[in-house]
Structures are given as C-alpha cells and as structure tokens.
Amino acid sequence: MDAYLRPRTLDHALALLAATPGCQLLAGGTDVFPARTGAEVWLHRDARPLLDLSGIASLHGINETPAGWRIGALANWAQLCATPLPPAFDGLKQAARQVGGAQVQNRGTIIGNLCNASPAADGAPPLLTLDAQMELTGPAGPRVLPLAAFLQGNRRTALAPGEIASALLIPAPPPGARAGFLKLGARSHLVISIAMVAGVVTLEGGMVRHVRLAVGACSATAQRLPLAEAALLNAPPDPARLRPEHLAALAPIDDVRASAAYRRHAALVLLQRLVERLA
Amino acid sequence: MTSLLLNGAATQVAAAPETRLSAALRDECGLTGTKVGCDAGDCGACTVLLDGAQVCACLVPLAQAEGRAVTTVEGLAATPQGAALQAAFHSHGAAQCGICTPGMLMAATELLAATPNPDEAQVQAALGGVLCRCTGYRAIIKAVLTLSTAAPPPPGAVGDSIPRLDGLPKLDGSERFGADDAPADALWLRPIRSPHAHARFSIGDASHLPARLLTAADIPGRNGFGIYPDIKDQAVFAEGLARYRGDCVAALVGERAAVEAVRWEDLPITWQELPPLTAATAPGAAPLHPRWPDNILTTGRLRSGETAPPAAHTAQGQWTTGFVEHAYIEPEAGWAERHGDTIHVHGCTQAPYMDRDEVAAVLGIPLDNVRIIPSACGGGFGGKLDVSFQPMVAVAAWLTGRPVRAVWSRGESLASSTKRHPASIHATAACDAAGRLTSFEFTADYDTGAYASWGPTVAGRVPVHCMGPYRVPYVRSQARAVLTNNPPSGAFRGFGVPQAAIAQEMLWDQLADATGLDRLEFRVLNALREGDTTNTGQHLRHSVGLVECLEALRPHWHTLRAQRRTTGRLRGGVGVACMWYGIGNTGMPNPSTMRLTLAPDGRLTFHNGAVDIGQGSTTVLAQIAAEALGLPVSALHMVLYDTALTADAGKTSASRQTFVSGRAAQAAGAALRGEILRRANAGPDARLTLSDGTLRVNNEPLRLDTTLEGTGSYDPPTVPLDADGQGIPYATYGFAAQLAALEVDLDLGTIHLQKIVAAHDVGRAINPLLVRGQVEGGIAQGIGLALMEEYLPGRTENLHDYLIPTIGDVPDIETILIEAREPLGPFGAKGIGEPALVPTAPAILSAIRDATGATLRRVPALPHRVLEAIRGH
Numbered sequence A: 001m002d003a004y005l006r007p008r009t010l011d012h013a014l015a016l017l018a019a020t021p022g023c024q025l026l027a028g029g030t031d032v033f034p035a036r037t038g039a040e041v042w043l044h045r046d047a048r049p050l051l052d053l054s055g056i057a058s059l060h061g062i063n064e065t066p067a068g069w070r071i072g073a074l075a076n077w078a079q080l081c082a083t084p085l086p087p088a089f090d091g092l093k094q095a096a097r098q099v100g101g102a103q104v105q106n107r108g109t110i111i112g113n114l115c116n117a118s119p120a121a122d123g124a125p126p127l128l129t130l131d132a133q134m135e136l137t138g139p140a141g142p143r144v145l146p147l148a149a150f151l152q153g154n155r156r157t158a159l160a161p162g163e164i165a166s167a168l169l170i171p172a173p174p175p176g177a178r179a180g181f182l183k184l185g186a187r188s189h190l191v192i193s194i195a196m197v198a199g200v201v202t203l204e205g206g207m208v209r210h211v212r213l214a215v216g217a218c219s220a221t222a223q224r225l226p227l228a229e230a231a232l233l234n235a236p237p238d239p240a241r242l243r244p245e246h247l248a249a250l251a252p253i254d255d256v257r258a259s260a261a262y263r264r265h266a267a268l269v270l271l272q273r274l275v276e277r278l279a
Numbered sequence B: 001m002t003s004l005l006l007n008g009a010a011t012q013v014a015a016a017p018e019t020r021l022s023a024a025l026r027d028e029c030g031l032t033g034t035k036v037g038c039d040a041g042d043c044g045a046c047t048v049l050l051d052g053a054q055v056c057a058c059l060v061p062l063a064q065a066e067g068r069a070v071t072t073v074e075g076l077a078a079t080p081q082g083a084a085l086q087a088a089f090h091s092h093g094a095a096q097c098g099i100c101t102p103g104m105l106m107a108a109t110e111l112l113a114a115t116p117n118p119d120e121a122q123v124q125a126a127l128g129g130v131l132c133r134c135t136g137y138r139a140i141i142k143a144v145l146t147l148s149t150a151a152p153p154p155p156g157a158v159g160d161s162i163p164r165l166d167g168l169p170k171l172d173g174s175e176r177f178g179a180d181d182a183p184a185d186a187l188w189l190r191p192i193r194s195p196h197a198h199a200r201f202s203i204g205d206a207s208h209l210p211a212r213l214l215t216a217a218d219i220p221g222r223n224g225f226g227i228y229p230d231i232k233d234q235a236v237f238a239e240g241l242a243r244y245r246g247d248c249v250a251a252l253v254g255e256r257a258a259v260e261a262v263r264w265e266d267l268p269i270t271w272q273e274l275p276p277l278t279a280a281t282a283p284g285a286a287p288l289h290p291r292w293p294d295n296i297l298t299t300g301r302l303r304s305g306e307t308a309p310p311a312a313h314t315a316q317g318q319w320t321t322g323f324v325e326h327a328y329i330e331p332e333a334g335w336a337e338r339h340g341d342t343i344h345v346h347g348c349t350q351a352p353y354m355d356r357d358e359v360a361a362v363l364g365i366p367l368d369n370v371r372i373i374p375s376a377c378g379g380g381f382g383g384k385l386d387v388s389f390q391p392m393v394a395v396a397a398w399l400t401g402r403p404v405r406a407v408w409s410r411g412e413s414l415a416s417s418t419k420r421h422p423a424s425i426h427a428t429a430a431c432d433a434a435g436r437l438t439s440f441e442f443t444a445d446y447d448t449g450a451y452a453s454w455g456p457t458v459a460g461r462v463p464v465h466c467m468g469p470y471r472v473p474y475v476r477s478q479a480r481a482v483l484t485n486n487p488p489s490g491a492f493r494g495f496g497v498p499q500a501a502i503a504q505e506m507l508w509d510q511l512a513d514a515t516g517l518d519r520l521e522f523r524v525l526n527a528l529r530e531g532d533t534t535n536t537g538q539h540l541r542h543s544v545g546l547v548e549c550l551e552a553l554r555p556h557w558h559t560l561r562a563q564r565r566t567t568g569r570l571r572g573g574v575g576v577a578c579m580w581y582g583i584g585n586t587g588m589p590n591p592s593t594m595r596l597t598l599a600p601d602g603r604l605t606f607h608n609g610a611v612d613i614g615q616g617s618t619t620v621l622a623q624i625a626a627e628a629l630g631l632p633v634s635a636l637h638m639v640l641y642d643t644a645l646t647a648d649a650g651k652t653s654a655s656r657q658t659f660v661s662g663r664a665a666q667a668a669g670a671a672l673r674g675e676i677l678r679r680a681n682a683g684p685d686a687r688l689t690l691s692d693g694t695l696r697v698n699n700e701p702l703r704l705d706t707t708l709e710g711t712g713s714y715d716p717p718t719v720p721l722d723a724d725g726q727g728i729p730y731a732t733y734g735f736a737a738q739l740a741a742l743e744v745d746l747d748l749g750t751i752h753l754q755k756i757v758a759a760h761d762v763g764r765a766i767n768p769l770l771v772r773g774q775v776e777g778g779i780a781q782g783i784g785l786a787l788m789e790e791y792l793p794g795r796t797e798n799l800h801d802y803l804i805p806t807i808g809d810v811p812d813i814e815t816i817l818i819e820a821r822e823p824l825g826p827f828g829a830k831g832i833g834e835p836a837l838v839p840t841a842p843a844i845l846s847a848i849r850d851a852t853g854a855t856l857r858r859v860p861a862l863p864h865r866v867l868e869a870i871r872g873h
C-alpha cells in the first residue's frame, strides 16, 4: 500500500478512500503534520497512509450560489480573506487573520479546521453564527449536516468512514447583518485561544432583529448560545442584558492556558464587548 | 520525481512525495539555509515562498510543490529587493545567532512584494509566524521598515557600531549550524528517553532491532557528566533508574531509515513507574541520589550586619516562578567522527572546552585526543553549556568507526534540556521613616530538578544578588538548590537572579508607598554608589552607574506616568526596577586567553576561542584586539573557536566574554604591538598600517622573518565567599534600571505592553549596535518570564503550548547606555548578556501593581492570574 496518494478527482479520492481503510485525509497539513511530529518525539509513529486532497480541482474556490455561499474543502484562510464577501462574514474573516501566522493562513483550510475538531478551532464560532452546513460526500453521494451536528466533541465529528467533507454551505445571511469575532490568548500571534466569541447581528430601528452568538474553547465543541441570543432579541443591543446564566451550557476546563472559571468569566466579557462593538 | 522551479531553476527532486518540503530542500537539494526549529509550524524557521506565498516548509508535502515555484533564502540575493533586505538586516543588527533569519527574510519578502512601503502593523502581521529568541524583534522591524542601507559603517574602532563581522553567512543561508554540515554517510543517533518522571527500567535483548541500541554498558569511560569537576551525577545513559521525564536511557544508532523505523513498542525496555518527587523538599522524601540524603544539593548564604537599624515600615511577601525553557530556535545538533585514536565532535555549544573534558572522560581517553569544533550556534542563553548530544555521538562514532550525527527534535529538546530554576521565595524588607532601607531577609528554594547541572552556581549567586544594587545595612539571605524528579535546572541568563529580583523590587514598591516616596526616587535614595561597600564586604571603587541609570530614566518616568490612563477598563501603569549583576564566575577563577599572530607575509590573525552564540563576541573582541594593536579591525583574519586551534577562552556564560576575554584580547593586542614596536625600535605612539602584506610602522616598512605573536590572558581578581557570603565574588558589576509602561484590561486581566525604557551601565559600549541588540533580546526574554512562559513537563513539550514572545509582544524599547568606566575592563567595558533580562519582569509586575493595586505572587502573569490578583485585591 502506498504511503501517499494524491488523486485528481473527488470520485477517484472516494474510490481510493474505500480501498484504503485507515488512511488519513490531508489538505493543508497544518494539523496533520504537527500531530505526527508530536507523536514521533516518543517514537509513536502515525503510519496511516495519507490521502492528499489538494490535487482535486473541484474542491477549490469560494463561490456565491443561489442559496448563499459555498466554501470548497480546499479554500484556505488567506483565500477567504481575499474574497469579497458580505459584512456578515466579517467575523469569519477576523478569525482567519488570527489563525496562526501568515504561513498557516496561506495553507490551512477552513474545512480542515472543522474536521480536526479541536475545541479551540477558531473557525467554528463564526461559522456557527453563519448557520453553516457541512457537505459530506461519500460513495452514495453528498449529504448535508448542520455544523453543530457535525462537531460532536473534542476531536470527534460526524464524518463517516468513506466520506470526505466536500464543502461548507452558508445560507445567504440576513440583509444588513454585521458580524465580529474576538479572540483571547496569552500572546499576540500564533496563539491557541483561551476563549473566543463570534456574533452575527442585524439591527432595525435600534432593536436587535436577528442575533446569533457562539463561544469557542469553553466546551468540547464551540457552541451557539440560545439563551444569550434570546436575551438580546427584540431589544436594544445592550451588553448588560447578557448575564452569566446565559452561558450555563458552557463546560470549560482547566488547562495550561487558563482556569475553567476564568474561561467562563472571559467568555461573558468577550460577548458583551462584541455586542457593544456590533451595536 | 517531483519537479519544481527552485530559486528559478527547474529542479527534479527524488524524495518520496510525502517528504516534508523542508527535509527535501535540506537533505535532497543541499539547501540547508531553510532551518528546522520545530517541524510543527510553530517557529517559522523553515519559511519559504511557494508561488510567492510564505509557507512553513515543514508542513508542505513535497508533492504539493509539484510544478510550483519555491524560493528559499539561497535564492534571495538574486533579486534587488532580496539583496536590499539582507543588507538592511545586516546593518541593523537584525540577525544575531541567525537561525531565524532565513525565515524572517522570506516572510518579509512576501510582504514587500505586495506592500513595498509597509507600516509597522503590516510588518508584524507578516512576520508574526516567525519566532526569534535573540533580538527582541525590534531591529528586525526596523530593518524591514527602512530597507535602505544607511551610510557605510564606521571603521570599527572601540565605540563604533559596526555590523557583526560574522554576519553575512547568516543572511544568505550559507551559515552552518549543528544540523547543517554532517557528512553524507554519517550514521544517525536517536536517544531513547524516559517518558516517566521517575521509573526503574531494564533493557533486554535488542538484537531484533534494525539499529544498534547503545546503553550504559557501552560507555568506554565514565558514564557521567556535570558542570562541577566533583559532581558528575548525570549519566550519558541512565543505569536502571530514570530520574526525570526526558532522562536518556539508551540510544539507537544505525542508518537513518533503520533508526527511524524503530517504534516505541519495538524497544526491549520494561518500565516500573515510581512515585515522582515533584515538590521541592517534601519531608521524608527518599533521596534522588544517595550523595544528597535530604535532596538539598547546595545552600548558599549571606549574613551582613549584626543588627538591623530601627525601622518605620516593613513589607514582606512570597513569590513563585515556574520552569522557563531557553527555547533557542536551533535544537541541539551535531556529529562526531573518529580519526584513529582521536575523536572530533562538531555541533552547537557554548562551552567547547568543557565539552572536551566531558567527552574525554566519557570515552576514557586523554584530553588531547578530543577536538571540539563548534558549529554556528543558533541561540544558547545558558542551555547549551551542558553537554547534550556530544558524549553520545562521540561514543557511537568511537565504537562504530563511522561518523555519527544527531539532531534533537523540538519535543526532545524541550523534554531533555535544562531549564530556568523555578523559585519559591519568601522575603521581608524594612526601611526607616525617610525611606532608607534598614534590612532585607530572603529565603528561597530553587527547584534544581533531577541532576546538579548549574544548581550550585544558582544557589551561590542568588544570596549575594538578592538585595539588589542597594545600600542595606542588615541582610540575611539563603538560597537552596533542591533536587526533584523534574527536568534539571541549569544556567539560564541570570542564574537565578531574575527570580530573586522580582521579590526584591516588589518589596521596594511596597516600602516606597508606605513612606510616601516616589518609587523611582526610593531607588535613587537607596542605590549603591561608588565608594560603597556591598553586603559581601566588597568595596566598590569604580564603575557604579546605577544612579546615572535612574537619573536617565527620570524624565521618561514622569512623562509616562503623566500619560497613563487612570480611568476606564484599560488602566495604565508604569513600573520601575533595578538590577546589578556580577560579571564572571562567582568567587572562582574563570580565565581566558586570546592570541594574535602576524606572519612574515603580513597575515594578521586573531585566534579567538570565545564562542559567539549570537551575542556578538566575535565582533566585539576583534574590535578590542584591533584597537589595542593599533590596526583596523578589517586587517584581522579570524581563527575562531576550535579546541585544536584556539586557546581556552572559557565558557560563553555569566556575561563574561566582553569583560574577561575582552581583557585578554586587549592584552594580546598590546603584546603584539609591543613586539612590533620593539622590532621597529619605535615609541609607544607609533602609527601602524598594514596593506598589501606589508606592515608599516610610522610609514616605514617592517620586514619580518618569523611570525610575531601576542598572547593575552586574564582572570578577574576575586576572593572566594566564606560561609557567611563574605568575599569579593566578582571583579565588577553591571548595573541597570528599566521602566515598563503598560495597560491592564481590568475585566480580562490581559496586559498590553506599551513601552520599555532601559538604562544600562555597561562600563563602555565597545559596539553600541550589538549592546542594544543584547538589551532588546534580554528584555524580550524578561517579557516571556513575566507574562507567558511556563514549562510543564509532559504538557508544554512543543512551541505551541510553550509560548515565547512573538513579534507583537515586544513593545517599543528605548535603550540608554550609561558608561561608568570599569578600569579593569577592556577600554572600560563590563558585560551585558544577562543584565538586560533581570529588571524586565519586576518592572512589568511593578507596572501591573501601579495600574491595578494588585501584587502578582506568581509568574508568568497569565490573564487568569492577573484577574485573580485584581479581584483578590
């Protein structure tokens, strides 16, 4: 069995995937290679063959569709930033500019970030607030799943064996929607988030008409916060309406970066600041 | 076969398609200018351009470069912009050790192609993915922003800011670091390390492995090394007991592919985990080594003053600090080759002569049969003083007769290398009603980890430094180095003093407030001055520039204090801290010898055994030697550090090379000058010139029939400390004071540094450009210590969990050089390597307290700790 495969079409990739059980999909490699390096320190080698998707032309691109937007599986952070998109994508773009450094943004894919399913994946909160859906293609064709259902836990997704995540589908955002993203880390560049928040808000006559908020790095997967959203809806965009109890669904942990209690507190502060900024 | 357009030339690369581009470039194409610092995207040292976009070559499978343009540092000089960038890096001192430089240059190239006139924020965004541990980034930003090469550099007299004499190879990828120049047929060595902090192990039959497994039984000589001649407690390969996670128990040696094929589960090693001792001095703990039954490695003490004068105010507190990793961007690497009954060891090191002694003892061969040939060193900061790969590759090459090389991975470097000692400090200070200090009492335990390493040095240095550069009539101090099953703590820029300075300076802030004195004036009032006697009983006759430092800071202090925001959720604060630092070893000999020769053909050669690890000694010592000789620095040819070719200059540590080796270089220059003048029968003021192979004395050619030589040696005069810490521990001291201005986010506990002003008494700045580089780099490490760095074994063993400052974390730095000449030093110079780091963390904590009223008790001041402190206040 080859250690490395680089098909040119999605069909070929699906066939190879079916024929090569246990292979690992590869896009920009910014998660795959560091994980292998980490294992090798203690002579634990990841011997899974790599199925490199980067040669598949149909997975490239960020395009407008009748229903909204389609972000191909190979679209990376830098390409996202360079694509003209409605203001509702500003939060996603702000996240993109803070994922690693320029080298990582030039290589890392948005879909790879989601498939890697780190609790601290910076792409997840803004995409949750865009109501993104994952298009997963398997031997039987594509299926579509809301992002919240796709992200199942720390390093766990709903991707089935034999499937490839082929695109992110983003419904046309509400007209006039504005968006933002705030990330908190212990240094200025190249930092894994202690906590991050994203929001998409539409105001009408000084009142919040649509609002979606999400928090990352404060539970096994990033989460929308329905209670917080409800507290803001149909009211003036007043950060003081957001209360600790609206964040009760979060389950932050203590780790080397911060304490759980701090994360819970910081998430609320960041959300309040985001609302203030979007007001 | 993968086809690429490599630096403009169509190139076929035969490596497997999944090979990382960094490895393909280095191993297949011979382009070792692309560096590997982590293999995980975290350091950016491997940055190359792929179709013009910067990428980490360590994260790109070769196949993805198929048909694309790859530009590496070797291809940079071909474009006018690349050449201009290299020149700007050179003239601004933007490359110190040079290991990050290729990555920085490539990142800057991407930026400048799209944005020819960037602003600082754009430079930071573009270069944010490349880590530098030496420069503090400010010179790099300046180089990218200005680009244009300034006026031609001055000739290189003492006091001239000339670019590094060894700087050009760092800019075009031709510099050879430890991983860059091993012979192609070298075998590979891969250490096997304990994953447990404390475990018994046994090694069974390894004959099934495709590579040879070296163990303790294979060591021909002494299976032990260590810094102190009488403490060789760390085994090359542990014997049945691993004392920390990362302790080396064996090593695989063989062809590269064979070594790399071995997996953990293939190893015939059985482990029996034991409970680790992780807290210093748990009562009743079993000894780590029989030699230290109570796990106390050393205790350093100082007693000064019989009784404390009456006090009006007292302050006291406890502080703890964590392990800090050197995080040089070049992991340990090198190779060895046997030549008959001699062994040659190449690679990165700070201490070639100590390496020679250790290798000779481990092989059981005479010293003369060991030659250490240091490669360029991609940062050290104290972490490359202890041996790492040297004894292992030497043993392997000795036994196999083949050249053997080793390159630590980043994870391995983090797990195995020495760290800054975590300190747990309790201190009490008092002053009278006028604010004059009356007493200082200090006790601290320094976690020295599993082996002695530099623990005794730290325990010795701390008690004499911990009251800081102040007049204190009554001092009682004690520092213990305590053994645990943690990584060995060793030498790291400041030898324990930066930790102690935190306690000392925080107490001064409390006392200043209690007496109602301005914090800066409190320090002026108490500062040591010329003519004072230190707490070790040393009379300071000269070169005490602390008051000048503080006075130079005073206008900045007032401006920054007036500007700070005192309302709202972003709260401004300004902090101040001072330090002193004894140059050279503590009360122990540390001689250096330098040599100059002038051959009959007019070739003037400077034989300099002081390793330049990026700090600039090659340049500074040449400036000193040339000045003493009376010829321009450009006339010197260099023979640099090689134990077979140069005399022992001692270690590059303790900020000693400018002072100690500088004095030796000055003496060597003077000695050669004396020889020349004698032959020419000329007076002391004679003018020398050297051109076209002819030396002229007062314009008269001087013909030589033999090589003239001038040798100079220097060992700073010290008196060993007695049991009460009395003596003359150092011949001279560096002094400094720094201000930090910052804002604290009161709701999140995050810190935003705005400015650091650093005033350093360096005696004499032989090369102000390089001195400023040391100050800026030291400050960046001080920022890391204060705000983000904390090594936790098993948890932060990579550079994305172990955070060091990035380009955005170092604010504008203003450096003020104070020159209180030291008569003992070369042209009045002292040292700067370590002093720069010491005051930074206390100044930052002082500023946080100014902003919030909260005293941080534990560093790093991570946001959650700052917030806790604010809320607890």
Ligand SMILES: Cc1cc2nc3c(=O)[nH]c(=O)nc-3n(C[C@@H](O)[C@@H](O)[C@H](O)COP(=O)(O)OP(=O)(O)OC[C@H]3O[C@@H](n4cnc5c(N)ncnc54)[C@H](O)[C@@H]3O)c2cc1C
Residues within 6 Å of the ligand: A024, A025, A026, A027, A028, A029, A030, A031, A032, A033, A034, A053, A073, A098, A099, A100, A101, A104, A107, A108, A109, A110, A111, A112, A113, A114, A115, A116, A120, A121, A122, A123, A159, A163, A164, A165, A166, A190, A191, A192, A193, B040, B041, B042, B800
């Ligand atoms: C130095 C550095 C800094 C970083 N900083 C950040 C940060 O600040 N914030 C952050 O969120 N992330 C950060 N990351 C991680 C980030 O780069 C990745 O999450 C990136 O977006 C993943 O994309 P990729 O194309 O590189 O994925 P890859 O590494 O190629 O793949 C990632 C995972 O997704 C799977 N996968 C990829 N594509 C598909 C597909 N189409 N279908 C199914 N499975 C797929 C792979 O099998 C793998 O498990 C950083 C990484 C590095 C190296």
Ligand code: FES
Residues within 6 Å of the ligand: B035, B036, B037, B038, B039, B040, B041, B042, B043, B044, B045, B046, B047, B056, B057, B058, B059
């Ligand atoms: S070696 Fe590639 S980023 Fe460090």
Ligand code: FES
Residues within 6 Å of the ligand: B094, B095, B096, B097, B098, B099, B100, B101, B131, B132, B133, B134, B135, B329, B378, B379, B614
């Ligand atoms: S010069 Fe940047 S790491 Fe040494």
